[in-house]
Amino acid sequence: MNATKLAQLRSKTDRQLIAVIDSRLDVGCDYARRGYYAQAQEAYDEARVLLPRVDGLTQAERHRLGTKLVRLGEALEERTDRAGSRVQAAAFF
Numbered sequence: 001m002n003a004t005k006l007a008q009l010r011s012k013t014d015r016q017l018i019a020v021i022d023s024r025l026d027v028g029c030d031y032a033r034r035g036y037y038a039q040a041q042e043a044y045d046e047a048r049v050l051l052p053r054v055d056g057l058t059q060a061e062r063h064r065l066g067t068k069l070v071r072l073g074e075a076l077e078e079r080t081d082r083a084g085s086r087v088q089a090a091a092f093f
Contacts, residue, residue, distance in 0.1 A: 014056035018065070021047050021054070025068040032075040044072050 028043025047069055057065070 011056055014054050017050060017054050018057065018061060021050050021065055022068070024050075025065065025072055028072045029068070029075065032072060032079070037076065037079050040072065041076055044069070044076060047072075 024043045024047045028040045028047065031037070031040035031043060047065075051065060051069065
């Protein structure tokens with residue numbers, strides 16, 4: 001395979017990977033909104049691992065996907081914080 005073909009294949013793979021990450025983040029946010037936190041965490045973990053592996057991200061794509069990743073992470077942290085507060089309150093009584 002020549003260098004041009006490899007570059008085209010890598011570009012196509014990067015585009016597909018971007019679509020997978022984008023979809024997983026959307027699904028993860030939806031899971032978090034609906035209270036399915038284990039599935040939301042799984043989507044977050046997958047996106048967090050895959051995102052650095054994409055070479056062909058533009059600055060705009062990196063920002064957009066990074067923002068979604070942060071938003072999902074914050075939703076999961078809020079849930080953890082609320083659960084911790086409930087446990088602390090229960091321990092107090």
